[in-house]
Amino acid sequence: MIDFDVTLAAPVALRARVRAQSGWLGLLGHSGVGKSTLLRALAGLNPAAHRLRVEDRAVTPAALARRVSLVSQTPALIDHWTVARHLRRVARHHQTGDLTGELIRDLDIDGLRPLCPPQLSGGQRRRVSLALALLRRPRLLLLDEPFSALDDDSRHRLYPKLQALTRRLGCDVVLVAHQIEDIARLCDQVAILEPGGVSYCGALLPGLRRYQGQASPCSVLLGEALSGQAEAGLLPVAFGARTLWVRTPRLPPAGTPVRLLLHADDVALSVAELAGVSLMNQLPARITGVTVQDSGVLVESLCERQSIQARVTVRSQARLGLHEGGRVVLLFKASAVSLLTEF
Amino acid sequence: MPWLASGDAQALLLTVKLAATTTVILVAVCLPLAWLLVRRDSRGRSLIQSLVMLPLVLPPTVLGYYLLVAFSPAHPPGSLLARLFDQQLAFSFTGILIGSLIYSLPFAFRPLEAALQQSGPALDEAGRVLGFPGWYRFLFIVIPGIRPALVSAALLCFAHTLGEFGVVLMIGGNIPGETRVLSVALFEHVEQMNYQAANRLALTMMAIAVATVLLSQWSGRRHDRF
Numbered sequence: 001m002i003d004f005d006v007t008l009a010a011p012v013a014l015r016a017r018v019r020a021q022s023g024w025l026g027l028l029g030h031s032g033v034g035k036s037t038l039l040r041a042l043a044g045l046n047p048a049a050h051r052l053r054v055e056d057r058a059v060t061p062a063a064l065a066r067r068v069s070l071v072s073q074t075p076a077l078i079d080h081w082t083v084a085r086h087l088r089r090v091a092r093h094h095q096t097g098d099l100t101g102e103l104i105r106d107l108d109i110d111g112l113r114p115l116c117p118p119q120l121s122g123g124q125r126r127r128v129s130l131a132l133a134l135l136r137r138p139r140l141l142l143l144d145e146p147f148s149a150l151d152d153d154s155r156h157r158l159y160p161k162l163q164a165l166t167r168r169l170g171c172d173v174v175l176v177a178h179q180i181e182d183i184a185r186l187c188d189q190v191a192i193l194e195p196g197g198v199s200y201c202g203a204l205l206p207g208l209r210r211y212q213g214q215a216s217p218c219s220v221l222l223g224e225a226l227s228g229q230a231e232a233g234l235l236p237v238a239f240g241a242r243t244l245w246v247r248t249p250r251l252p253p254a255g256t257p258v259r260l261l262l263h264a265d266d267v268a269l270s271v272a273e274l275a276g277v278s279l280m281n282q283l284p285a286r287i288t289g290v291t292v293q294d295s296g297v298l299v300e301s302l303c304e305r306q307s308i309q310a311r312v313t314v315r316s317q318a319r320l321g322l323h324e325g326g327r328v329v330l331l332f333k334a335s336a337v338s339l340l341t342e343f
Numbered sequence: 344m345p346w347l348a349s350g351d352a353q354a355l356l357l358t359v360k361l362a363a364t365t366t367v368i369l370v371a372v373c374l375p376l377a378w379l380l381v382r383r384d385s386r387g388r389s390l391i392q393s394l395v396m397l398p399l400v401l402p403p404t405v406l407g408y409y410l411l412v413a414f415s416p417a418h419p420p421g422s423l424l425a426r427l428f429d430q431q432l433a434f435s436f437t438g439i440l441i442g443s444l445i446y447s448l449p450f451a452f453r454p455l456e457a458a459l460q461q462s463g464p465a466l467d468e469a470g471r472v473l474g475f476p477g478w479y480r481f482l483f484i485v486i487p488g489i490r491p492a493l494v495s496a497a498l499l500c501f502a503h504t505l506g507e508f509g510v511v512l513m514i515g516g517n518i519p520g521e522t523r524v525l526s527v528a529l530f531e532h533v534e535q536m537n538y539q540a541a542n543r544l545a546l547t548m549m550a551i552a553v554a555t556v557l558l559s560q561w562s563g564r565r566h567d568r569f
Binding site: 132 | 473
């Protein structure tokens with residue numbers, strides 16, 4: 001269980017109460033709201049945290065530091081130690097020598113062992129920091145933008161390994177990520193941090209919807225991979241009684257439950273299905289909400305019992321006569337859908 | 344004929360002993376003191392810093408005079424110190440050692456404090472993130488991380504103590520084997536117009552000073568090339 005209550009006075013004043021299930025928790029919030037500050041306090045690094053409670057018990061920063069590992073945006077390593085010395089000393093101090101080999105292999109840092117931190121690239125530094133953080137066998141792992149310096153290939157290789165490692169070590173994770181896709185991919189639950197405190201803590205999809213309502217809106221859809229792709233790189237996904245087409249270079253085995261991300265700006269609306277168009281996805285839906293925003297009109301609709309958001313112009317809304325309870329067809333290309341699930 | 348007369352060789356040994364002891368004690372005291380001041384942003388910090396810097400602006404003879412008065416058994420601090428050290432401090436090796444410690448204090452403290460201020464907090468946090476306790480971080484992460492400054496402080500302190508004159512002369516006088524250090528011996532040779540011996544002593548001190556500077560630079564270069 002992830003359960004903490006942190007009251008901070010500086011550098012930002014906030015009270016963050018979070019109670020979530022064990023596993024991965026995504027922490028969402030706009031820049032400057034205090035996400036990194038909160039993680040530092042949870043890692044016992046913020047002396048201004050004047051109240052720290054974990055699982056309903058008051059704890060000191062020193063006690064937290066023993067149980068919590070942090071991988072920050074600029075990972076702190078000791079410049080005059082080689083990577084090998086980092087690993088050796090951390091393993092000896094925390095008596096976790098049995099883990100070293102596995103972490104070196106999974107995080108692909110074997111070749112980095114003779115190097116010192118100033119000789120590492122940003123991505124290598126992150127991987128070494130992740131290995132060291134896990135080598136402490138923490139109860140809670142805090143990841144602050146851990147993937148920002150990694151290329152797409154490295155990220156996709158790293159995600160399942162990290163999930164497997166944290167599961168095997170039995171440690172919970174709080175993830176702060178700039179890319180909403182990272183959170184949607186790895187977390188089952190999210191907390192939203194707003195100025196002053198946490199405004200939401202719970203399941204991923206409602207959390208993302210609530211957060212996306214404030215930022216660039218998107219929808220996370222659940223489906224099941226089907227076999228028999230029409231062409232290479234095109235994945236059919238069972239979406240209720242319908243089939244969705246997703247362009248992806250990585251095709252999961254048939255039957256794999258998949259999570260998909262669809263940005264509201266990538267969805268067009270029509271009052272009837274279209275013939276003779278190249279669009280792969282046309283989904284009939286019922287409008288459940290129409291919200292006029294500064295940036296356009298956000299249309300929320302229900303299809304196969306899942307909520308999908310589309311953003312159109314005020315002019316389009318008037319032309320199509322979009323209103324709550326009305327029928328509409330959602331149109332989007334296969335390449336507009338991102339496959340979030342790792343396999 | 345040896346390069347240095349036996350009395351001068353004895354003065355050289357005594358000077359090296361005084362400088363080495365002063366350096367070891369000062370580095371051992373200044374490291375934790377500077378770390379404490381860097382980490383705790385307390386109100387007493389400026390006061391301690393000013394006190395530590397005082398010997399830098401005080402004329403050595405003035406400092407030596409006050410220490411001589413303080414060491415006098417006629418006054419309470421002197422009698423107390425005499426009981427504590429079980430000997431008279433004025434005109435003794437222990438006396439000139441205490442004088443050297445006070446006089447060279449800023450030369451050890453300043454470079455250490457500056458280096459700890461610059462790199463210490465980041466190194467300490469890196470160690471904290473890795474889960475090491477405070478004593479471990481200080482001994483095995485922070486101190487090795489400021490090694491060039493540490494070597495520089497030690498060498499500066501050593502070299503400065505080697506050339507000390509005013510304080511030593513005031514407190515220690517000129518007792519061979521006990522308080523007669525190189526600078527005092529040199530002064531004595533010049534007074535007696537024994538310029539050959541004076542030249543040799545001066546050259547010896549110059550050689551030690553040059554070697555100290557070279558050693559300091561070499562140590563800095565080795566650290567940069569990791």
